[in-house]
Amino acid sequence: MSTPTQVYEPFRAGLPPLRRYWKSLWSRRTFIAEYSRSELREQHFDSAFGQLWLVLNPLLLSAVYFLLIVIIRGSSDSTRYAHLTATLFLFYLVANSLTGGVKSITAGQRLILNTAFPRIMLPISAVVIAIFKFLPTLAVFLVIRTVLGLPYSWQMLWAIPVLLITMLLALGLAVTISCINVYFRDIASFLPYMTRTLLYLSPILYEAADLKPKLKTLELFNPLFPILDSWSRALVHGQAPISSHLLIALGWAVGIFLVGTYFFLSREREFAVRL
Amino acid sequence: MNLPSVSNSHKTNEIAVSVRGLGLTYTTAIDRRPTLKARVKSLGRGGKQTRVIRALDEVNLDVEYGQVLGIIGSNGAGKSSLMRVIAGILPPTQGRVEVYGSVSTLLALGVGFNPSMSGRDNVYLGGLAAGMSRVEIDSHFEEIAEFSELGDAIDAPMRTYSSGMYARLAFSVAATVRPDILIVDEALSTGDAKFKEKSLNRIKELRSDDRALILVSHAMATLEDVCNDVAWLHKGKLVQRGEPKTVIDAYREFLQVGKSAAIDEDV
Numbered sequence: 001m002s003t004p005t006q007v008y009e010p011f012r013a014g015l016p017p018l019r020r021y022w023k024s025l026w027s028r029r030t031f032i033a034e035y036s037r038s039e040l041r042e043q044h045f046d047s048a049f050g051q052l053w054l055v056l057n058p059l060l061l062s063a064v065y066f067l068l069i070v071i072i073r074g075s076s077d078s079t080r081y082a083h084l085t086a087t088l089f090l091f092y093l094v095a096n097s098l099t100g101g102v103k104s105i106t107a108g109q110r111l112i113l114n115t116a117f118p119r120i121m122l123p124i125s126a127v128v129i130a131i132f133k134f135l136p137t138l139a140v141f142l143v144i145r146t147v148l149g150l151p152y153s154w155q156m157l158w159a160i161p162v163l164l165i166t167m168l169l170a171l172g173l174a175v176t177i178s179c180i181n182v183y184f185r186d187i188a189s190f191l192p193y194m195t196r197t198l199l200y201l202s203p204i205l206y207e208a209a210d211l212k213p214k215l216k217t218l219e220l221f222n223p224l225f226p227i228l229d230s231w232s233r234a235l236v237h238g239q240a241p242i243s244s245h246l247l248i249a250l251g252w253a254v255g256i257f258l259v260g261t262y263f264f265l266s267r268e269r270e271f272a273v274r275l
Numbered sequence: 276m277n278l279p280s281v282s283n284s285h286k287t288n289e290i291a292v293s294v295r296g297l298g299l300t301y302t303t304a305i306d307r308r309p310t311l312k313a314r315v316k317s318l319g320r321g322g323k324q325t326r327v328i329r330a331l332d333e334v335n336l337d338v339e340y341g342q343v344l345g346i347i348g349s350n351g352a353g354k355s356s357l358m359r360v361i362a363g364i365l366p367p368t369q370g371r372v373e374v375y376g377s378v379s380t381l382l383a384l385g386v387g388f389n390p391s392m393s394g395r396d397n398v399y400l401g402g403l404a405a406g407m408s409r410v411e412i413d414s415h416f417e418e419i420a421e422f423s424e425l426g427d428a429i430d431a432p433m434r435t436y437s438s439g440m441y442a443r444l445a446f447s448v449a450a451t452v453r454p455d456i457l458i459v460d461e462a463l464s465t466g467d468a469k470f471k472e473k474s475l476n477r478i479k480e481l482r483s484d485d486r487a488l489i490l491v492s493h494a495m496a497t498l499e500d501v502c503n504d505v506a507w508l509h510k511g512k513l514v515q516r517g518e519p520k521t522v523i524d525a526y527r528e529f530l531q532v533g534k535s536a537a538i539d540e541d542v
Contacts, residue, residue, distance in 0.1 A: 004293075004373035011366035031403035038389040038400055114382040115404060116363040184311040269366045272359070273301060274309070 015265050025118040032121055036128040051136065058137050062088050065205060078148040080207075082236045086141055087204040087228045090163075093134040094170045094224060095195045100126035101174025102181050102188045109275045119268040120261070123174040130170060141235070153238035162230045162241065162249070169223055169253035176260030179267055182274050202228050223252035287341035291375055291456050291487035292361055298369030299331035299356050299511075330356040332511040334370075338456075343488040345498035345519060347526055348508035354491045357508065358382060358458050361489070376455030376487075379405060383460070384445035390434040394425055394444050397433055401448040415451045422477075423447040424470070443470055450477045457481060460491040475501070495523050 043050070062085040069084065070076045104122040105112070112119065181187045201222050203211070208219070208229035219225035226249040230241030285291070302325050331353045338344050346354050359365040360372055362380045387404030388397045398419055402412040412419075420429050423444045433441060459478065478501060482488060492498050498505060498519060505522040507514045509529075515522050 004375050005377070006363055006372075006374040008360060008363055008367055008372040008374070010368055010370075028403070028406075030409050031400075034400050034403050035387075038392050038396065042389060042391045110383065111387055111404065113359070113364065114386040115380060115406075116378070117404075117406075183309055184314065186310040186312055190311075272364050273366075 011269050015262065016269070018265075021118055021265070025121065028117060028121060031117075032125050032128060035121075036125045036132065039125065039129055040132055054133055055136050055140050058085075058089055058092055059140065061092075069205060079150070079236060082141075082145055082148055082150055083207055083232050084204065085144055086235045087202070087232050089134065089137040089141055090166060090228060090231050091199060091202060091204055091224065092137070093130055093166060094173065095199075096130035096133055097127045097170035097174045098177055098195060099191060100129055101178045102191055103178075104174070105178045105182050105271060106185065106275065112272055112275060119271055120175060120264055123178040123264075124171065126178070127167070127171045127174050130174075131167065145235070150236065151238060155238050155240050156234050158234035158241050159231060161246070162227060162234060165246075165249050165253045166227055166231075168257050169227065169249075172253060172255075172257030172260045175264045176256065179260070179264045182267075182271055198222070198224060201225070203232070204228060207232065223249065223256065226252075285340040285376055285455055285485045287339070287484040289340045289375070290337060290373075291340050291342070292336070292338040292489075293373040293375075294334055294336040294357075294361070294370070295372070296370035297331050297334040297336075297357070297360060297367055297372060298329070299353070299360060299365065300368045301328045301330055302326070303328060330511050331360070331367075334508075334511070334513050336506060336513060336516070338487050338489060340376075340455075340487050341484045342504050343482050343490065343502045345502035345505040346489065346491045346508060347493070347495070347498065347505060347523065348514075349530075351510070352508040353511040354508055355382065355460055356511075358460050358489065358491060362458055374456065377406075378456045378458065379449075379452045379454035381446075381449040381457065381459040384442050384449070386445075388433060388441075388445065391432055393432055394423075394429040394436070395420075397444065398429075398448055401445065402451070405449060405452045406454075407452055412451075419444075419447045419451055422450070422473075439467060439470075446470075446474050446477075450474065450481070453481075455485070456487045456489070458489045458491075461493070495527065499523055 062081075065088065066076065066081055066084055069080065101123045104126045105119065108122045111117075111122075177187065177191070201218055202224045208225065211218070219229075226242075226245035230245050230249060233239045233241045334353075334357065336357075346357070348354050356365065358380070359382065360367050361374065362378055362382070363374070364380075364382075385397075385401065387401050389400060392400065398416060399409065399412055402415075402419075403409070407415075423429070423440075423446075425440060425444060428436065428440065429444075433444075436444070475497060478488070478490070482501070490498065490502065502519050504517070505519040506516040507522050507526050515525055
């Protein structure tokens with residue numbers, strides 16, 4: 001008799017066979033793309049005004065925050081505005097991954113109860129959506145940067161590894177929080193407060209170098225701190241990021257991704273029962 | 276996971292699904308939703324209030340290739356739970372399920388559909404959700420569109436569809452997947468009488484020696500017509516399995532006899 005293609009036995013904590021899981025996930029990459037596209041379309045991002053809103057929303061936000069800085073500090077300059085927009089846009093990539101990811105499993109109830117597929121696909125789609133929302137804002141930033149007359153340099157290419165690290169972090173966070181939300185549904189309501197706190201703890205409204213020494217410990221607990229600082233250094237100032245910052249950022253991203261994915265994969269077979 | 280389009284190299288009477296000593300229990304919380312707030316509030320108030328439901332109990336069931344197995348039983352008998360365990364959606368609490376081949380499920384219609392997209396886009400979305408590749412959907416698109424009888428409406432957003440149109444498109448997509456093992460849960464009763472017959476015919480077409488079909492239905496006449504084997508579940512236990520006519524007659528008799536006891540409790 002041939003060997004079975006699938007064996008289902010009582011649920012045990014621990015990882016599913018990873019190779020098979022990956023293969024199955026990879027075979028569904030077009031579904032991830034199509035699913036994300038349909039979600040984006042549902043939010044009207046396929047129309048001209050939808051696209052405009054995509055860009056207008058972060059722009060207005062950055063204008064509001066710039067106003068805040070000018071009022072609090074009494075003055076400001078173009079570099080500071082560039083810093084604010086660059087970091088705010090990247091921050092929203094992470095924040096959108098979190099807000100999209102948190103309900104990805106609970107909202108996919110119908111899909112989960114009726115088809116077998118790697119559940120991690122749903123938070124992945126949430127991150128893909130966040131990336132699609134981020135890309136136009138990156139273009140807007142480059143326009144702003146040019147208008148402000150900031151010089152271009154090759155060091156700006158450091159933004160690419162920083163962006164990749166951010167995406168990994170965003171994915172890890174989305175996977176983790178989507179899983180937590182299955183067990184504690186009210187996490188979704190706490191999330192706005194968490195992201196807001198994260199926003200103020202990150203070097204967005206201020207620059208990392210401006211931080212008082214007493215508050216320096218903040219950067220140890222905030223994975224976004226080294227990321228946003230490196231991002232600003234590369235894109236705004238045209239400097240290479242501090243290498244220790246890059247390494248800390250990478251460490252955070254890999255750590256959160258691995259822990260979150262382990263947590264998710266060892267639990268996901270139970271999701272159908274929990275929903 | 277279910278991958279269709281695997282070459283059908285299975286022979287009649289080869290085993291497709293083997294279910295051994297399967298048990299499934301749900302622990303349902305009395306609370307509406309699991310929340311952190313509720314968890315914190317219940318700290319120090321002893322255990323959580325839960326109810327244990329035994330959905331499946333010591334079920335043994337073999338399905339062979341070439342078989343069309345009908346599953347009957349009253350509501351809450353565990354039919355859908357059994358289908359979900361075989362499909363790998365729910366993990367069993369006891370026992371072992373072995374599946375030899377690719378599985379596709381038709382447990383609910385229009386899974387993965389997005390109402391704000393057009394019917395055309397949803398054919399792709401639903402097809403991809405069911406595990407088809409884009410190329411496969413491309414090559415079957417005309418067939419799907421024609422089968423659904425939607426005409427020009429295929430390019431209208433699905434939220435403008437009537438429930439019958441929705442169901443027709445969903446069935447058309449699902450019936451295009453060609454897995455080794457197909458599980459259909461009460462999806463046959465869609466659309467009007469004409470479409471019902473059409474979908475029934477499609478199911479009949481899907482019967483073949485190298486495929487196993489499992490149909491859950493309350494339509495006894497249909498099952499008697501389509502299936503070559505019927506299993507009867509009651510309260511999570513397998514009561515009887517065998518010739519469609521024999522089992523269905525026994526089930527009908529049971530329904531008549533136990534009308535006051537067994538049926539009314541499900542109402």
